[in-house]
Amino acid sequence: MVQVIPPRSAAAIELKAGQHLKVIDPEGEQVADLLALNRHDMAEVLSSGRTLDYQETIYLTRGDILWSNRSRQMLAILEDTVGRHDFLLTPCSADTFRIIYGHAHPHRGCQGNLHAALAPYGVAAEGLPACFNVFMNVPVDAQTGRLKVLPPLSKPGDHVLFRAEMDLLVGLTACSAEQSNNYRFKPIHYQVLD
């Protein structure tokens, strides 16, 4: 059954080890920030730094593993119809909208939405690490290091399929930042599959 995450919101998803999570971009050019925590010990979280080190790439795709801060495997990427996602940047937040966009009354962003979705599980806002930003398109200039946030390469119906390598609590958003989703707020769909 397909679940819908409305624009500019987030969902909390429980996954048992071995279950699959399919993240779908129904309209194209939308980003979904994905956070994962050990369901039985929330101090174990997704780690960008560990993952980039072990997988030796900044662009993770089919065949790659997402690792935790304890250097254990959390999620495997089994399918990927896009091939470009970001694991460098933290979720958009009120601070992001204030500093990058100059908003005087900023939206709480994916950071605030993730916190609201995960708070019932006891996850603290400040403990949220960098997310795996599904469909987010952040090219890097190899010489200068300059990065840009460009519209996602995802077309309507594109998806990424993950397998949980341990029991997980996952936070997943329909991203709130204009630069990330080409200035139109869209939903994200997902399915939990055995």
Added chain:
Amino acid sequence: MVQVIPPRSAAAIELKAGQHLKVIDPEGEQVADLLALNRHDMAEVLSSGRTLDYQETIYLTRGDILWSNRSRQMLAILEDTVGRHDFLLTPCSADTFRIIYGHAHPHRGCQGNLHAALAPYGVAAEGLPACFNVFMNVPVDAQTGRLKVLPPLSKPGDHVLFRAEMDLLVGLTACSAEQSNNYRFKPIHYQVLD
């Protein structure tokens, strides 16, 4: 006065807002992992994801700011005689040496050394985020995203000068990982300047 961090060890350094920290590579081709925490609230720490987002680059250098997880300025880079440092990868650790190098009895690495240096201040090992890895040379292929850990570009006597933008506790290492420092463990020097 120049302080010495012996090979494969770390130091804890207290900085007042406005003080300067000069990190020196005395022999060349050595990496120094730098972690910063708010001296008055250790839950505020250096954030790679926030910094890359606000500075719009993966290669930080003179004129750039290192930001915290609360989107506040922690350190400004005032001088940089090398121009290539890493802010993608987490510190080397026992897990790193086990997974990447295949060591059966791994060294505790910069992660363990940082924890030992910062533990007297109440900093928990698991709370350590990605460090700013001074002199670490991690080129990225812009097309594939593949990254490599190559020998640092630093020559004997090269340095980076930081200014503390708030009262800070800093952890600084002489890195323990062979790939990072071209397979010779060397010291790091530093100075705190008013």
